[in-house]
Amino acid sequence: MDPLIVLFGLGVGVLVGMTGIGGGSLMAPLLILGAGVQPVVAIGTDLAYGAITKTVGGWRHLRAGTVDMGLSIWLAVGSVPGSLVGVYALDRLHDTYGEDFDPILLTLVASMLLVVALAILFRALFLTKLIARERDTVELSRGTKALAIGIGAAIGVLLGLTSVGSGALIGLALILIFHMTPHRVVGTDVFHAAVLLWVAGLAHFASGNVDLVLTANILAGSIPGVWFGTWLMQRVPANGLRPVLGCVLLGSALAVMSKAGVDVPVAAIVGIPLAVGLFAAIVYRVRPPAPQPTREAVAPA
Incomplete structure (x- = not known):
């Protein structure tokens, strides 16, 4: 049992439970930079642990009613x-x-x-009138299904290559293209990712890219982390969750840059999103309340 790996799993698990983002975008760089794991093994192990972690989160979101099942299925038709x-x-x-x-x-x-992170943060902080267009459910027209399949296929390829995308990129599509409310974004994102990661994780396992001992260490922290994060998400206001999504994406971008060889200190990966989050909190305190979304279904723009 490696306490550092367990701690990595706990922290990322909380983020996954709250936002649906962070598993692939943060865990693989943490394994490479913090534990010295070979990149190909880090990617495969990341996907394998993520399948189990997001299954726990997806089940909890399904019970909480925050999953758009129809959209999840059509995304999976392309992403798997x-x-x-x-x-x-x-x-x-x-x-x-x-x-x-x-x-x-x-x-x-x-x-x-x-x-993507900068776009979501700008929209959440300075374009609050657009929040009124958000909806809980997407109308599944023929065009919507085709769009979901195409988005899923593109992100699925990226996921298989890098372990990045199951949360960050699908979450972006749910926000900017399908105009879903933040809590439905998280629930649908986590549920779809659980299906996708099982397929990709098993494929990497068959290729010999999964370290089972390392996976067990991550799961020791990530399963309670995602359980707590999912519980915490139900108690966080939607207006507060929007900048959180953007900040986590910003941290993901910095972490992936570090994984690519860019000299990004760990303090920056953590500190910059926290500083942006603090700025967002100040903006929210001094501006008028945002309009609330309605509950009618809407097709994507």
Whole structure:
């Protein structure tokens, strides 16, 4: 039993339970930087532990009624086969080129996460009138289903390659494209990720990229962490959860940059999102209350 790995699992588990984000974007860099795990093994182990962790969170969100089951299914139609393509591509590229392709790919992913984080924070803090467009349920038209499949497929490939995307990128799509309320974003995101990560994790296990002892250490912290985080999410106001989502994405971007080889101190990965969160808290205290979303279904923009 490694107390440091258990602590990593606990902290990331709380974030996953509260926001649906952080498992793949934070745990793999923590394993590489904090425990010296080989990147390919870190990615495979990350996905394997994440499957179990998010199953716990997904079950709790399902019971709490924060899951849009229809949208989750159509996202999985694209993301499950996409993740298998990503795992296969990772194995082929690793066998052919070694680790030379990793920094470029991860830098692109980190840049995308950074842009996404800034966009969500700007929207949450300065475009509050748009919050009134958020809805609890998405109307599943033919176009909506096709869009969900396409988004799921693209993110599934990225997930299989890097372990990043099951929370951060799907959560972004649920917010910006499908206009879902924050609590439904988290519930739907975690539930869908549980299905996706089982497939990708088993594929990595079959490829020999999963360390079972390391997985057990992470789970010792992450299972109680995600349980507590899910409980805590039900007691956090929606207006407070929006900047939290953005701050976690910002931390994810910095962590992935570090994984890609950029010199980003651990203090910055933690401190910058906390500083932005403090700024967000000040903004929320001095501005008028945001309009509340209605409860009618709406198709994506």
